[in-house]
Amino acid sequence: MLKKIxxxxxxxxxxxxxxxxxxxxxxxxxxxxxxxxxxxxxxRDTGAHLTMRRPLPQGVRFDTADALGEAVTSxxxxxxxxxxxxxxxxxDAVLPLVPECAPVLAVTKGMIDxxxxxxxxxxxxxxxxxxxxxxxNAIGGPCTSYELADHRHSSVVFCGNNPKILRMLKQTFETPxxxxxxxxxxxxxxxxxxxxxxxxLGVSLAIGQIQREEGDGATLAYNPQAAxxxxxVREMSRILKIVGGQPDNIVYGAGDLYVTIFxxxxxxxxTLLGRGLPFDQAIERLQGVTLESVSIARRTVRAIRSLAxxxxxxxxxxxxxxxxxxxxxxxxxxxxxxxxxxxDDI
Amino acid sequence: MLKKIxxxxxxxxxxxxxxxxxxxxxxxxxxxxxxxxxxxxxxRDTGAHLTMRRPLPQGVRFDTADALGEAVTSxxxxxxxxxxxxxxxxxDAVLPLVPECAPVLAVTKGMIDxxxxxxxxxxxxxxxxxxxxxxxNAIGGPCTSYELADHRHSSVVFCGNNPKILRMLKQTFETPxxxxxxxxxxxxxxxxxxxxxxxxLGVSLAIGQIQREEGDGATLAYNPQAAxxxxxVREMSRILKIVGGQPDNIVYGAGDLYVTIFxxxxxxxxTLLGRGLPFDQAIERLQGVTLESVSIARRTVRAIRSLAxxxxxxxxxxxxxxxxxxxxxxxxxxxxxxxxxxxDDI
Numbered sequence: 001m002l003k004k005i006x007x008x009x010x011x012x013x014x015x016x017x018x019x020x021x022x023x024x025x026x027x028x029x030x031x032x033x034x035x036x037x038x039x040x041x042x043x044r045d046t047g048a049h050l051t052m053r054r055p056l057p058q059g060v061r062f063d064t065a066d067a068l069g070e071a072v073t074s075x076x077x078x079x080x081x082x083x084x085x086x087x088x089x090x091x092d093a094v095l096p097l098v099p100e101c102a103p104v105l106a107v108t109k110g111m112i113d114x115x116x117x118x119x120x121x122x123x124x125x126x127x128x129x130x131x132x133x134x135x136x137n138a139i140g141g142p143c144t145s146y147e148l149a150d151h152r153h154s155s156v157v158f159c160g161n162n163p164k165i166l167r168m169l170k171q172t173f174e175t176p177x178x179x180x181x182x183x184x185x186x187x188x189x190x191x192x193x194x195x196x197x198x199x200x201l202g203v204s205l206a207i208g209q210i211q212r213e214e215g216d217g218a219t220l221a222y223n224p225q226a227a228x229x230x231x232x233v234r235e236m237s238r239i240l241k242i243v244g245g246q247p248d249n250i251v252y253g254a255g256d257l258y259v260t261i262f263x264x265x266x267x268x269x270x271t272l273l274g275r276g277l278p279f280d281q282a283i284e285r286l287q288g289v290t291l292e293s294v295s296i297a298r299r300t301v302r303a304i305r306s307l308a309x310x311x312x313x314x315x316x317x318x319x320x321x322x323x324x325x326x327x328x329x330x331x332x333x334x335x336x337x338x339x340x341x342x343x344d345d346i
Numbered sequence: 347m348l349k350k351i352x353x354x355x356x357x358x359x360x361x362x363x364x365x366x367x368x369x370x371x372x373x374x375x376x377x378x379x380x381x382x383x384x385x386x387x388x389x390r391d392t393g394a395h396l397t398m399r400r401p402l403p404q405g406v407r408f409d410t411a412d413a414l415g416e417a418v419t420s421x422x423x424x425x426x427x428x429x430x431x432x433x434x435x436x437x438d439a440v441l442p443l444v445p446e447c448a449p450v451l452a453v454t455k456g457m458i459d460x461x462x463x464x465x466x467x468x469x470x471x472x473x474x475x476x477x478x479x480x481x482x483n484a485i486g487g488p489c490t491s492y493e494l495a496d497h498r499h500s501s502v503v504f505c506g507n508n509p510k511i512l513r514m515l516k517q518t519f520e521t522p523x524x525x526x527x528x529x530x531x532x533x534x535x536x537x538x539x540x541x542x543x544x545x546x547l548g549v550s551l552a553i554g555q556i557q558r559e560e561g562d563g564a565t566l567a568y569n570p571q572a573a574x575x576x577x578x579v580r581e582m583s584r585i586l587k588i589v590g591g592q593p594d595n596i597v598y599g600a601g602d603l604y605v606t607i608f609x610x611x612x613x614x615x616x617t618l619l620g621r622g623l624p625f626d627q628a629i630e631r632l633q634g635v636t637l638e639s640v641s642i643a644r645r646t647v648r649a650i651r652s653l654a655x656x657x658x659x660x661x662x663x664x665x666x667x668x669x670x671x672x673x674x675x676x677x678x679x680x681x682x683x684x685x686x687x688x689x690d691d692i
Contacts, residue, residue, distance in 0.1 A: 142572030155573035226488030227501035230601025255576025
């Protein structure tokens, strides 16, 4: 059955989701946040996405935030396309408008840390905030917006509490190139995919460290990158266990980590930190952009520290995460704690 | 205490191991196999390695296979530096010469499949073949010879049965850049690191498939690569479970997979197969070189098929491995079974 799908937030990932939805013939509207005015204007004029630089599917309608009330209240599915920095706005401005029968599906990746060290994924945050019996679902797994818009094969996972709704969402968005697993392990899936942002910073430290030791023209360093990759998978698995997620869902974190490291601002920041630049100066070089990876890393570091204070985790199980935490706190001239990664099961 | 270390096989990886050993001041001899005569001659003339194109440490002595008897019988440690194709030669020509007190440490990665589907790692194969109470140990983890020779940070794991010998080997080879974990899970470690060769073929299929669909100039495909990477980790974990390995040791396979995909002949072969070239023609393009990845993939496919025949495994748990198997059997015009990768834990 064809659905009215309202995508709230005209960022690249939310907008790219119009591709599989349009492929299946659904009725799609993209409503910008108050920060998306330029993107909406450009899309109306050209049919293309301003920052993704690709055409959007025929028939998709674009509106500014003024249309929120009218669009959302008549939606069959509300897709939350805001970044983690837009979560509060979405909870305050959009959730009250969502009809009871319309599931929310979020592309937003992230978690909030609680004073007791608990890590709460966004679907749970929305549940808390809305105080209504809406269905909150989220998308995890490695998927760049560019390649989704290019109809390249992408494998993702939809997670949520309600099996029937998950199956309906899968049916709505699945195409010959967009492959959807389903899982009720919201905590595990969201934790794995959020953490990859923090650990992508860690893996790219190796690139910077080699440039520092061998000069700007140094070839890429695979051995140290692979060591940090393996250690990232190890620490992510440990956190997955702490939050009570299914161990198998580490594959979404590992796949997502693999794809995140190839490029983008998180890799650049990790490289700069690896070169020995203090965090403040590295962020300045990135022209002060606020990175989700920094935010999720800070939150995870705080959570593990809180758990350790309460005797529920051991900091020595997370040497790479603690190293990332120290760098974000401004530490310089500290080496990657290679020796602390060694294991001994004898 | 300084040791007499005899490296048998003058390939790149065996020869690169002279770096951490020389760093710690040990007495090192590299003895070529009968196929290594050119490498030995070049090393004697120049002090450098012919194919790795890097200097070898000062003081290392080089000899042809004629010196095997004299060198090996007086060794404190024998490092097996042959590739998986040299295992039979090593077992026949070298093992009878090894003194009882000298542990064997192998860089060779691989496993043999038995008719009942058992996958037997090389240290166990050596045990069977030698019929002597020697200590067989092996090195796993992501480590390219080039970067080891460049003293870049590398994290590996030494595995074997005897904790005391493992600690001695670690002390002998550990340097500020070569980091060694130790494990008695020989089956798990060797399985994880051998499998990465098979699955690296699988991940690189994505590169070829995009070139086939979008033309030679297509940009790299991250979404499909990441999907295949995640599926590889999932299937490797399942095999690790079947062979009775520690689940945590998947990190060595994942790290090693990450580094193997970046380049080399396995990636090239996977790319050609992904473009739709029949296996025979793809191997011809590679000038007929025999790849360890092909050998380990064939063995693993055979093992899982045997286990499935005996009702001890389900082929549907290994869609990517079975796809690789079909390609190696000469299949063409078959698509990556994306849909079979989807999971549903509802």
